[in-house]
Each structure stands twice: as structure tokens, then as C-alpha cells.
Amino acid sequence: xxxxxxxxxxxxxxxxxxxxxxxxxxxxxxxxxxxxxxxxxxxxxxxxxxxxxxxxxxxxxxxxxxxxxxxxxxxxxxxxxxxxxxxxxxxxxxxxxxxxxxxxxxxxxxxxxxxxxxxxxxxxxxxxxxxxxxxxxxxxxxxxxxxxxxxxxxxxxxxxxxxxxxxxxxxxxxxxxxxxxxxxxxxxxxxxxxxxxxxxxxxxxxxxxxxxx
Ligand SMILES: Nc1ncnc2c1ncn2[C@@H]1O[C@H](COP(=O)(O)OP(=O)(O)OP(=O)(O)O)[C@@H](O)[C@H]1O
Ligand SMILES: [Mg+2]
Numbered sequence: 001x002x003x004x005x006x007x008x009x010x011x012x013x014x015x016x017x018x019x020x021x022x023x024x025x026x027x028x029x030x031x032x033x034x035x036x037x038x039x040x041x042x043x044x045x046x047x048x049x050x051x052x053x054x055x056x057x058x059x060x061x062x063x064x065x066x067x068x069x070x071x072x073x074x075x076x077x078x079x080x081x082x083x084x085x086x087x088x089x090x091x092x093x094x095x096x097x098x099x100x101x102x103x104x105x106x107x108x109x110x111x112x113x114x115x116x117x118x119x120x121x122x123x124x125x126x127x128x129x130x131x132x133x134x135x136x137x138x139x140x141x142x143x144x145x146x147x148x149x150x151x152x153x154x155x156x157x158x159x160x161x162x163x164x165x166x167x168x169x170x171x172x173x174x175x176x177x178x179x180x181x182x183x184x185x186x187x188x189x190x191x192x193x194x195x196x197x198x199x200x201x202x203x204x205x206x207x208x209x210x211x212x213x
Contacts, residue, residue: 001032003088004211005129007099010137011172012162013144013151014192015199019137020095022200027093030213035087038097040072042079049075054159063160069107069118076100077125084129100126101134101179101187106161109175110168133211135203136180137192141169 008016020036027034041050053071056063063071076099087094100122108118148162180187188210190202207213 001091003091004032004093004133005084005088005096005131006093007096007101007131007134008137009098009101009105009134009176009187010192011139011141011144011169011176013147014137014139015147015196016097016137018196019135019199019203020097022196023095023203026200026204027095027213032093032213033091034093034095036095036097037079037083039079039099039102040075042075042084042096043082046075046078049078054161057160065107065111065113068111069103069113069121072103072107073121073125076103076122080126080129088129096131099131099134101136101176104179105172105175109178110164110171131186133206134183134187135206136176136187136189137199138173138177138189139192141166141173143193144169 008020010016024034024036039046039050040053041047049071053063053068053075084094084096103122104115104118107113108115145166148158177189180189188206190199190206192199204213
């Protein structure tokens, strides 16, 4: 069986991790082998970069926008080269919590980075790999913030990017929607404001009806 690469995108608190957890047993019930991974991260080195990029906090030194962008790209190159490619070649479904579109939405659209350059950098990092399907979980930033501030796992503590203003997160959302308009075949948008079961049904429908799972 051929590998199949699914990425989950959307703002903090949209329910990406929740939906991936719900999709895992469904894939197993279909007899598909899968792995779940995340960005930034996914390999030991990439996870170290994740820790820096999410939690580096030193009042004497800010993380410069270009540094942030390059750290994400470095983590991604490592992740694709040593993990994702191998699992896809082995015929598995790869579920990835965030991927290239996050960099475009956050470092590109929200931080006013150079979109063309980020596209080229993404392409360089992933050596041309593209998700077969991207689920964009669309949610107003205020709802995402509300959800993560009650999240038991992190006890409401926000990381460096989560701590950005609502205005920043609105730009992230608009960036994602623009990406969905530009890539209608790959990116499927689901309304993430509903309950987890309804969203899960939408995602399964996409996989069954459009990808013959
Ligand atoms: N559809 C939903 N409706 C209400 N609450 C939800 C829904 N989906 C997830 N939640 C809850 O909201 C919080 C955030 O969900 P989750 O961690 O899955 O989001 P996420 O998109 O992975 O966020 P992040 O980008 O911060 O990792 C969790 O406490 C989760 O239980
Ligand atoms: Mg998550």
C-alpha cells in the first residue's frame, strides 16, 4: 500500500491534536498502518529545536524573526529526511500535527515575512515533499485562546507564539484561509468551532469520499 501524508493545521486550540487522536483508531479499524508526529519536532534533534523555538525566553535576547524562521526550517529538514520519508516509503499513513503551512501562516502572513522566500525555504527543507491532504481547522482566535487557557496539559501556560496578541492570531487565521484558497485540491477547511465528534465525522468523510479510505 502507498504511503499517505496528512497534515493538520490551524490556530492554537483548534483541536488538531484532539482530532489526530480520534483519527488513529479509525485508521487502525481500516487496517492502515500509521504514525503520528508533529512540528516543530519529530526526531530527537528536531524536538530540541522545538524546545528552543517555543520556550526560549531571555530578557537580554529576543528570538529574531529570521532566526525563528530558520529554526523551523532546520527542524523540518531533519524531520522529513529522517522520519517522514521513511514512514511514507514503508507505506504508512503519516499524521503530522502542523507542517509547512504553519510557517507560511505564522512567519509569513502574521509576521509579514517574505512569502515567496518562505515557499522556497519550505521546498528546500522538505526536498519537494507535499502532503497528500491538509486538514485546516478554522476557528476564531478568541475561541482558540479560550480553549488553551483551560487545557489541563499545559495548565493555561502559553508558549512564546501562543502568547502573541489576538491581532497576530487573526492574521494567522487569515493567512491560513488564503492558503486554502490558493491550494483548494490539497487543503480542506473544516469548521473547528463545533464539537469534536462532528469535526471527526467531517474528516472521515473527506478521507472516504475524496481519497477512498
Ligand atoms: N471541538 C472542540 N470543542 C471544544 N473543545 C475542544 C475541541 N477540540 C479540542 N478541544 C479542547 O481544547 C483544547 C485544545 O485542543 P487541542 O490541544 O486538540 O488543540 P490544538 O489545535 O492541538 O492546539 P495547539 O496548537 O495549541 O497544540 C483541549 O483542552 C481540548 O480538549
Ligand atoms: Mg496540539
